[in-house]
Amino acid sequence: xxxxxxxxxxxxxxxxxxxxxxxxxxxxxxxxxxxxxxxxxxxxxxxxxxxxxxxxxxxxxxxxxxxxxxxxxxxxxxxxxxxxxxxxxxxxxxxxxxxxxxxxxxxxxxxxxxxxxxxxxxxxxxxxxxxxxxxxxxxxxxxxxxxxxxxxxxxxxxxxxxxxxxxxxxxxxxxxxxxxxxxxxxxxxxxxxxxxxxxxxxxxxxxxxxxxxxxxxxxxxxxxxxxxxxxxxxxxxxxxxxxxxxxxxxxxxxxxxxxxxxxxxxxxxxxxxxxxxxxx
Numbered sequence: 001x002x003x004x005x006x007x008x009x010x011x012x013x014x015x016x017x018x019x020x021x022x023x024x025x026x027x028x029x030x031x032x033x034x035x036x037x038x039x040x041x042x043x044x045x046x047x048x049x050x051x052x053x054x055x056x057x058x059x060x061x062x063x064x065x066x067x068x069x070x071x072x073x074x075x076x077x078x079x080x081x082x083x084x085x086x087x088x089x090x091x092x093x094x095x096x097x098x099x100x101x102x103x104x105x106x107x108x109x110x111x112x113x114x115x116x117x118x119x120x121x122x123x124x125x126x127x128x129x130x131x132x133x134x135x136x137x138x139x140x141x142x143x144x145x146x147x148x149x150x151x152x153x154x155x156x157x158x159x160x161x162x163x164x165x166x167x168x169x170x171x172x173x174x175x176x177x178x179x180x181x182x183x184x185x186x187x188x189x190x191x192x193x194x195x196x197x198x199x200x201x202x203x204x205x206x207x208x209x210x211x212x213x214x215x216x217x218x219x220x221x222x223x224x225x226x227x228x229x230x231x232x233x234x235x236x237x238x239x240x241x242x243x244x245x246x247x248x249x250x251x252x253x254x255x256x257x258x259x260x261x262x263x264x265x266x267x268x269x270x271x272x273x274x275x276x277x278x279x280x
Contacts, residue, residue: 007220008232016239019091020247021202021209022082022217028193030079033206034072034186042177058211060116060163067120067159067172068179074152075204076184081146085138087244088252089131091237092260093146099124100154100266102274108158120270127262134255173214234264 022033034043037074049056060099081090099121114133160172195203217233237260254258 002277004220005185005232007216008114009211011216011220011241012208012233012235014035016060016091016236016243018206018209018213018232019082019087019208019240020243022079023087024202024247025195025199026083028195028199028203029191030083031076031184031262032188032191033203034076034180035188036203037075037207038072038177038184038208039205041133042174042181044208044211045170045174045177049174054170056171056174058167058175063159063163064167064175065179067102067156067163067177068177069183070152070156070159071176072119072180072183073113074149074156075180077145077149077152081142081149085142085191086135086250086252088237088241088250088260089135089138089256090146091240092263093143094127094150094153095234095237096147096150097127097153097157097269098271101157102154102270104151104154104158105161106209108155109161115271117270120266120273122195122266123269124263124266126160127259127264127266130200130259130262131147134253136261139163169218170214173218182199209238234268 020028025033078090078094081093087127102111102113102117103121106113128147132138132140138146163172220232241252243259
């Protein structure tokens with residue numbers, strides 16, 4: 001098997017496993033989980049950057065800080081949905097972020113959206129409406145938070161696109177925990193819920209799994225053409241559906257499954273079409 005493909009499959013599996021651990025902590029506030037995840041990522045990223053002698057502070061500090069802050073909000077909202085709605089639905093809603101990345105890109109990085117892409121956007125949003133309308137476990141509030149998470153993630157990706165030519169990729173990764181750790185730590189200090197027993201190990205696992213998942217995803221992008229491995233990220237949804245069934249007894253009716261399929265189709269077709277245009 002091609003190394004790039006193998007790395008992406010491993011990354012997707014690690015991200016999916018991390019999602020399960022987040023859902024296993026219903027008593028710990030989502031923002032506190034983000035704090036622990038960011039603290040562990042901060043330490044691991046800082047040690048690695050120092051080891052390879054890459055300057056850690058970067059050049060465009062304003063945008064780097066903005067990326068970190070927006071990412072913190074997106075991740076907190078995402079973890080909150082993981083804790084409160086079915087695993088497969090939460091992950092599927094988060095994967096709408098490429099759609100919002102493209103839409104926001106029109107205004108932020110002056111990206112042109114081809115008319116055909118709007119068909120894919122409509123497919124994805126139709127799937128989203130089906131999921132919310134036919135799954136009573138997803139309230140309007142949780143639906144809004146899930147969409148908000150994807151929008152904020154799309155904004156974060158656009159900020160990355162504005163600075164990716166002036167910043168080392170690892171510095172961009174490092175700024176996320178650099179900004180997120182104090183922000184979430186300050187809030188958590190006044191709203192602290194003390195983890196007990198195995199919750200400490202689960203929090204540690206979330207941070208470590210995320211770091212290794214990001215590492216393997218980066219290795220995949222460096223080892224293979226983006227168009228060949230990008231769609232493999234969506235295996236995470238398959239993992240999520242399987243994990244949800246095995247660990248949390250989550251099932252879906254065929255209408256909700258069709259909504260999930262519509263979202264997947266819209267997002268993957270959009271990515272495929274953008275790669276096709278890029279090559280042309």
